[in-house]
Amino acid sequence: MAARLTAYVVVGIVAATLIAGLIVGAQRGDMDGPIDVIVHNAKVYTAGARGTMAEAVAIRGNQILRVGTEREVTRLRRPQTTMIDAQGAAVLPGFNDAHLHFISGGLSLERIDLAGAETLDEMQSRIRTWATGRPDATWVLGRGWYYEPFPGGQPTRQQLDAIVSDRPAQIISYDGHMSWVNTRALRLAGITKRTPNPPQGVIVKDPRTGEPTGVLKESAMALVSRHVPKSTRADRANALRSAISEAQRNGITSIQNASGNAEEFELYAQARRDGDLGVRVYSALSTSGPLTEPAIADLDAVAKRYPDDPLFKAGAIKIVLDGVIEAHTAAMLAPYADDTATGTPTIDPDDFNRIVRLLDAGGWQVMTHAVGDRAVNMALTAYEHAVRSNPLPERGRRHRVEHVETVDAADIPRFGALGVVASMQPYVGAPSPSQIDVWFKNVGPERASRGWPYNSIAARAGRLAFGTDWPVVALNPLLGLHTAVTRTTPEDLPEGGWYPDERLPLKAAIDAYTSGAAWASFDEQRKGSLAAGMLADLVVLSEDIFEAPASRLASTRIAVTIFDGRIVYRRNGATTN
Numbered sequence: 001m002a003a004r005l006t007a008y009v010v011v012g013i014v015a016a017t018l019i020a021g022l023i024v025g026a027q028r029g030d031m032d033g034p035i036d037v038i039v040h041n042a043k044v045y046t047a048g049a050r051g052t053m054a055e056a057v058a059i060r061g062n063q064i065l066r067v068g069t070e071r072e073v074t075r076l077r078r079p080q081t082t083m084i085d086a087q088g089a090a091v092l093p094g095f096n097d098a099h100l101h102f103i104s105g106g107l108s109l110e111r112i113d114l115a116g117a118e119t120l121d122e123m124q125s126r127i128r129t130w131a132t133g134r135p136d137a138t139w140v141l142g143r144g145w146y147y148e149p150f151p152g153g154q155p156t157r158q159q160l161d162a163i164v165s166d167r168p169a170q171i172i173s174y175d176g177h178m179s180w181v182n183t184r185a186l187r188l189a190g191i192t193k194r195t196p197n198p199p200q201g202v203i204v205k206d207p208r209t210g211e212p213t214g215v216l217k218e219s220a221m222a223l224v225s226r227h228v229p230k231s232t233r234a235d236r237a238n239a240l241r242s243a244i245s246e247a248q249r250n251g252i253t254s255i256q257n258a259s260g261n262a263e264e265f266e267l268y269a270q271a272r273r274d275g276d277l278g279v280r281v282y283s284a285l286s287t288s289g290p291l292t293e294p295a296i297a298d299l300d301a302v303a304k305r306y307p308d309d310p311l312f313k314a315g316a317i318k319i320v321l322d323g324v325i326e327a328h329t330a331a332m333l334a335p336y337a338d339d340t341a342t343g344t345p346t347i348d349p350d351d352f353n354r355i356v357r358l359l360d361a362g363g364w365q366v367m368t369h370a371v372g373d374r375a376v377n378m379a380l381t382a383y384e385h386a387v388r389s390n391p392l393p394e395r396g397r398r399h400r401v402e403h404v405e406t407v408d409a410a411d412i413p414r415f416g417a418l419g420v421v422a423s424m425q426p427y428v429g430a431p432s433p434s435q436i437d438v439w440f441k442n443v444g445p446e447r448a449s450r451g452w453p454y455n456s457i458a459a460r461a462g463r464l465a466f467g468t469d470w471p472v473v474a475l476n477p478l479l480g481l482h483t484a485v486t487r488t489t490p491e492d493l494p495e496g497g498w499y500p501d502e503r504l505p506l507k508a509a510i511d512a513y514t515s516g517a518a519w520a521s522f523d524e525q526r527k528g529s530l531a532a533g534m535l536a537d538l539v540v541l542s543e544d545i546f547e548a549p550a551s552r553l554a555s556t557r558i559a560v561t562i563f564d565g566r567i568v569y570r571r572n573g574a575t576t577n
Contacts, residue, residue, distance in 0.1 A: 035081045036060055036565060037536070040074050042086035043544045047093050048515035048529030051507055053546075057091065059536040062565035067530050082567070083577050084560055090545045092510060093530055094253025094537030094563065095477040096517035099402055099423050099467030101176075102247075102257045102281070103264055106239030107231060108471040109246065112142025112171065115474065118434045120149050120159060127163045127171070139228055140164045143172035143471060145180060146434040147326045153438045154204060155180045157214025170224055174435075175428075175472055177324040179221040181214050189224045198223065200346055202329075217327050233267075240267055244278045248569040250475050251539035251558040256467065256521055257283035258318055258367060258402060262302050268312045269305075277311050278568055280537070282521040284316035284367050290351045296358055303364075310526060310535065316365040318402075321345055321352065322375040325405060326438050330372030333408055337444030342374070349378055353385045356399075360386035363393045365522075367400045367423070373408045373447065376401055380414045387418065395522060400465070404457075405429065405439075406447050416461030421520045424454055425469040426483040426509075427476075430490070431498035448499070454484060454512070455502045464512040465520035477513050481545075482553035484509040490554035506545065536565040 040056035046067060056073035058066040066073055077083065112130045117123045123145055131140045147153035160169055160182040168185035172178070186192075193210040197203055201219030203212055216224060231239070247255060257264075260283040271277040283306075285299050303314040322345055323329025328336055331343040347355070359366050360383075368379040383399045400421040405428075415422050429436065429452040440448050450456070458464055466480055473479070482490060484504045487497035497503060504512070518528025527535045540560040545553060561569035 033060060035065065035076045035078050037082045037084065037562065037567070038073055038077055039084045039086055039091055039538065039540060039560075039562075040070055041088060042091040042540070043089065043546055044091045044530060045507065045510060045546070046530040047507075047511055048524070048531075050529070050531070051511070054530075057530060057538065059562070059565050062536050064530060064532055064534050064536050064538075066532055084540060084567075085577075086540050086559070089543050089559065090541045091530075092251075092539050092541070093514040093528055094539055094561065095251050095513050096254035096256070096280075096465075096521075096528060097247070097252050097467045097470070097475070097477065098256045098465035098513075098517040098520055099258045099425060100255055100470040100475070101259050102243050102255055102470075103236055103239050103267070104259070105246070105471040105475060106241070106243030107235070108143055109239070109242050112140070112144075114142060114144035114146075114171065115174065116434075117144070118146070118149060120155075123149070124159070124163050127160070127169070131164050131169075138167060140167060140169035141171070141228065143176070144174045145171055146174055147438040148434045153326060154178070154213065154215045157181060157183050157186065157212070160214060168224075168227070170228060172221075173326075175324050175326065177218060177327050177329060179216045179224060181216065181224050183214070185224050185227075186212055186214065188227050191223055195223075200344075218323050218329055233263075236264070236267055237270070240271060241276065244271075244276075246475050247279050248561045248563065249558065250477060251541075251561050251569075252279060252475065252477065253537035253539075253561065253563045254280040254282070254517070254521075254523075254527060256465075256517065257281060258369075258467075258469075259286045260284055260318075261286060265302065265306055265314065272311050278563055280310060280523075280527070280535075281312045282316070282523070283312070283314060284318040285314065286318045288320060288346070290347060291355045291358070293358065296362060299364075300362065308522075315522070316367050316400075317359055318367045318369065319347070319352075319355070320369040321347060321378060322370060322372050324371055325442050328442065330405070331370075331374040331378070332372045332443075332447075333374045333377065336442050337447075338441055343372055345375055345378060349381070352378060353382045356382040357386050357389050360393065360397065360399070361390045363395065365398055365400065367402050369402045371403045371405045373406050373411070373450075376404055376407045377411050380411055380418060380420060383418055383420055384414070398463075398520060398522060400520060403428075403469075404453070406443060406451050407453055409450065412450075412453060412456050412462075413460040415457050415463070419463070421463045421465050421516075422454065422457045423465045423467065423520060424452060424512075425467050425473070426452060426454065426480040427473045428452075428469055430473075430479070430483045431487065431494060432489045436498070451499065451502075453502055455504050458504065458508060463516060463519060464508075465517040466509070466512040467517070478556050478558075479554055481506070481509050481513065482550070484512070485550045485553060488551075492551050506550065536562060538562050542571070
């Protein structure tokens with residue numbers, strides 16, 4: 001018995017010695033290897049399930065080596081280590097914009113930007129300045145006009161003719177669902193009082209004369225767009241580079257492109273081959289109308305060329321199910337408050353159920369554009385139908401509803417029950433008069449109370465992923481955080497917040513822009529949170545947002561952006577040595 005006890009003691013001592021040796025060895029490995037970057041003197045929010053706070057982060061290569069206290073991490077410093085002093089400011093995982101149109105956003109940087117213009121005079125001034133400065137441009141192109149400055153929410157061709165009459169002009173609305181064109185553009189496209197509306201589109205006409213007013217809705221926009229000179233591959237490659245720089249300046253290290261085709265995919269792939277892809281890209285393939293099995297096979301062939309990869313991958317199909325509330329084209333369960341229309345879904349419900357079932361069976365993630373409460377209901381019902389019809393795909397189900405600007409109360413808990421991602425863009429719903437007044441008038445107060453219901457969805461176990469929908473609004477996640485946390489404009493209006501019950505806690509809003517967005521693209525195992533072994537994508541802010549009043553979120557800036565372990569953006573004054 002004594003011999004056996006002695007043997008147990010010896011075994012225990014040996015085991016303890018081995019464990020201690022492994023711990024010391026691991027620590028020595030940290031100490032002995034190179035440490036490329038240390039971010040310290042920080043309020044580090046790790047995000048994700050743990051959601052803890054720390055003081056410093058050490059980076060080796062393109063991975064996070066350690067997250068811990070100032071003492072634990074700074075002792076790893078080596079002569080070659082780049083030290084970034086956060087000066088007490090917040091450090092977060094790199095932002096992941098879960099819904100944008102990346103190359104379109106890059107192209108828009110060279111066109112007229114009407115974002116923030118709140119009067120017709122200001123819009124006309126910006127258009128005039130751009131057109132005067134580019135006398136050789138064959139078209140005057142831009143986007144970003146709000147509905148509110150115009151009587152009835154719509155501009156006229158005469159208002160654009162007064163500024164540009166010598167060449168065609170096309171200015172897209174801020175949400176991308178209407179275009180404002182001048183008389184030259186209408187004539188070039190052959191649009192007259194006798195031109196019929198295309199399917200799923202409207203040529204707005206003067207009720208008195210029948211003449212086109214200069215506003216084209218939804219698919220009718222293409223009647224003019226097809227005459228706009230097509231951007232070249234070189235144009236789009238330059239736009240991609242510009243978009244990457246804009247993303248890095250805004251602390252965005254990952255993007256989820258909500259529209260795409262085989263040609264765009266090759267641009268991303270070429271940038272990856274050239275070492276120029278300075279953001280991580282998950283891109284959807286766009287499709288419209290009823291999908292056939294051969295068409296799905298064609299989509300499968302494109303996706304197979306871009307499998308799972310930390311820099312660029314495919315895996316989602318984007319389907320547009322309705323329009324927007326401002327244009328009365330969002331599909332609603334009841335008539336609009338100011339119109340007898342309800343909006344018509346772009347796809348018959350039975351066809352949509354069939355399409356989703358086929359895509360789900362093929363392992364696709366489905367991203368459904370659904371703004372109105374009827375469209376949201378259709379999307380959730382189709383996903384539920386797929387769950388009943390198909391076995392669980394190999395990588396699981398993470399279908400998404402994009403936008404969710406309003407939702408029936410009975411559908412809110414279905415997000416959590418079905419594991420469906422609510423992919424939302426908080427700053428699109430910032431309650432400034434220019435952005436929200438026409439929207440509010442069209443839906444009425446009862447439905448408006450469920451506008452952008454991120455807190456209601458999260459409170460019922462729903463998954464959130466935040467984005468900007470750039471170029472619909474600025475590519476600035478901090479504006480989205482401000483809106484989600486305060487439900488006010490950057491100027492903190494209205495006092496107390498717009499339907500303040502939908503406000504999110506700050507950490508939950510950050511998660512939606514980081515770990516939640518990573519989950520939405522099947523990437524939570526490698527990014528979206530700060531922990532040893534995760535990809536070294538992080539941002540240093542200009543202040544400690546965890547201590548500062550929430551009203552200062554909109555004015556907070558990005559000090560440093562680190563992507564793949566490299567400093568890719570440094571704001572003037574950011575401290576490194």
